[in-house]
Amino acid sequence: MSNMKRLEKDSLGSIDVPNDALWGAQTQRSILNFAIGNEVIPLEIIFAIAQIKASAAHVNNHLGLITTETAQFITEASLEIIEGKHNDQFPVRVWQTGSGTQTNMNVNEVISNIASKRSNNTLGSHKPIHPNDHVNCSQSTNDVFPAAIQIATIVTLKDTLIPELTKLIDVFHQKSKEWKDIIKIGRTHLQDAVPLTLGQEVSAWASQLETALKRIEINIEELYPLPLGGTAIGTGINTPKDFDNLIALEIAKQTNLPFKTAANKFAIMASHDGLVNIMSQIKLLAVTFLKIVNDLRLLSCGPRAGLSELQLPANEPGSSIMPGKINPTQCEAMAMVCTQIIGMDTSVSIAGSGGHLQMNVYKPLIGYNIITSINLIQNACKSCRENMIEGIQPNKEKIKQFLDNSLMLVTALSPSIGYEKASKIAQLAHEKNLSLRQASSQLNYLDQEEFDKLMSPKSMIGSD
The missing domain is CATH 1.20.200.10 (Fumarase/aspartase (Central domain))
Structure with a gap:
């Protein structure tokens, strides 16, 4: 960012903002007040907020709250954000207000300034669109x-x-x-x-x-189910009738995903x-x-x-x-x-x-x-x-070696000679370092033909 500064205003007064930054006063206050860690809000969330702004602009225009020209400015700026053209304009840290207000306003301000730049107005002039009155129309951070x-x-x-x-x-x-x-x-x-x-x-x-x-x-x-239209606490204050359904439908259309309005926004x-x-x-x-x-x-x-x-x-x-x-x-x-x-x-x-x-x-x-x-x-x-x-x-080779030397193959003998006799075969084989076949032959619990038949690993693996 440039060392040159410009003066931007919000409801608390004026503050210096880097001259080439597209963000505004509230974002700058967040940068100063929440210099905590290095983690910033993921761009995936920024892009989703921009999609909400574009959809809200479309619905607000449809409901007569903003002009077609204003909606177009918001939509075009939002699309630029979604396309990744302004990724360096979202510096707000994760460790901010718990509602995410600074991030919502960061997006609102960037959209406003993109429109100002495009229409040859001064950055920070809030012309032709205002970050709160137009970009945030019918919305609150709490639902966005x-x-x-x-x-x-x-x-x-x-x-x-x-x-x-x-x-x-x-x-x-x-x-x-x-x-x-x-x-x-x-x-x-x-x-x-x-x-x-x-x-x-x-x-x-x-x-x-x-x-x-x-x-x-x-x-x-x-x-x-989305909470959009609930605004501050879920009642939908400052939001026109049916905004919640219409914006959910618009987002569903734009994303090709089945979003809908939440039945209970509270x-x-x-x-x-x-x-x-x-x-x-x-x-x-x-x-x-x-x-x-x-x-x-x-x-x-x-x-x-x-x-x-x-x-x-x-x-x-x-x-x-x-x-x-x-x-x-x-x-x-x-x-x-x-x-x-x-x-x-x-x-x-x-x-x-x-x-x-x-x-x-x-x-x-x-x-x-x-x-x-x-x-x-x-x-x-x-x-x-x-x-x-x-x-x-x-x-x-290693797999076969372990299989051939395993004592637990003796488990297959239990149904024929019982658990205790099968255990004695395994124990003898282990103690004397014998194969199971050799141990079975010494104890003579069953003939070698029967032993070979029962001890086929292939018969022990079940069916797929």
């Missing part, structure tokens, strides 16, 4: 900001996370099919257990992710349970991913002193001191992302309970954590898929 979080959350989920998650699920299904005939030893309590196929093991991960995806898709539905403005809920679904996805990547780093640990049943791609050197070391770095990155999201969910849950009487005052935190979590887990998901999961290979 939560609606923007809802819109941004749905759009970001649908445009980024859901498509990426679908790709990863497809990769796991492909791996499951490719590895359906590779029989390996299962593990419970991190100890040897009965066999399964590597395909079955991978199918569990695909199924977990499919379930997480369905949870997200189902719970998105709660975010389609509830959706005082509490953001739907947003808390969707954050919980993102948290559950993080929990699922954390389980999967922990499985992957266990199954790939080694290469000589661990399980090493899976071989992960060698993307980079793993140690500054140990030559040749390769680490499961994608697993670790995803694990950190998941841990961060679990913590952010806790913050959103606490914030969601902060609705005092007619308004929740943790809106910026809720919006920031949700959008940040969606983007984080989408990025991590893409990185994991491209840099690790697509390139995983089974170590068939």
Whole structure:
């Protein structure tokens, strides 16, 4: 920004604003009064607010509250914001007023000044459109900001996370099919257990992710009802009749998503349970991913002193001191992302309970954590898929070695000789370092032909 200043006015008086900034007095006050941290409101929320402004302008013009020319100025400026042409004009921090008023006014002022610039008026002149009287017409921050979080959350989920998650699920299904005939030893309590196929093991991960995806898709539905038209506290003061229905329909038309007006705006403005809920679904996805990547780093640990049943791609050197070391770095990155999201969910849950009487005052935190979590887990998901999961290979030799030496195959003998005798075979094999076949032969609980028939791993894996 230029060191040159211009004087802008708001209801509190005048304040210096950088000469080339499109924001105005209220944004500048926010910059000075809330110099807390480096986190700014996500652009996804800014774009959603701009969409609300454009839709409100259309409806306000239709209802006779603003002229066609004013509506056009607002709509064109809003579109420029949505297209990302003014991303550097939204410097307001997350840690501001709990309603998000400074961010709403930031967008209002930028729209006003874009119009001033376009019409050859002085920046800050509020000509031809005023940030409050025209851009904010029929609105309040209290209904705009939560609606923007809802819109941004749905759009970001649908445009980024859901498509990426679908790709990863497809990769796991492909791996499951490719590895359906590779029989390996299962593990419970991190100890040897009965066999399964590597395909079955991978199918569990695909199924977990499919379930997480369905949870997200189902719970998105709660975010389609918008509080717009409720204005300050839900009563709709200073808003014309039917504005709420018309703006919801206009946003639905522009986004091609089934938005509608909320039946009870008091509830959706005082509490953001739907947003808390969707954050919980993102948290559950993080929990699922954390389980999967922990499985992957266990199954790939080694290469000589661990399980090493899976071989992960060698993307980079793993140690500054140990030559040749390769680490499961994608697993670790995803694990950190998941841990961060679990913590952010806790913050959103606490914030969601902060609705005092007619308004929740943790809106910026809720919006920031949700959008940040969606983007984080989408990025991590893409990185994991491209840099690790697509390139995983089974170590068939190691898998067969573990399977052949497993004592838990003895489980298949229990129906024929009973649990106690089967236990004695396993114990003897372990104590004397014998194979199960050798231990069974010594104890002579059943003939070797019957033993060989019962001890076929292929007969123990069930059917897919």
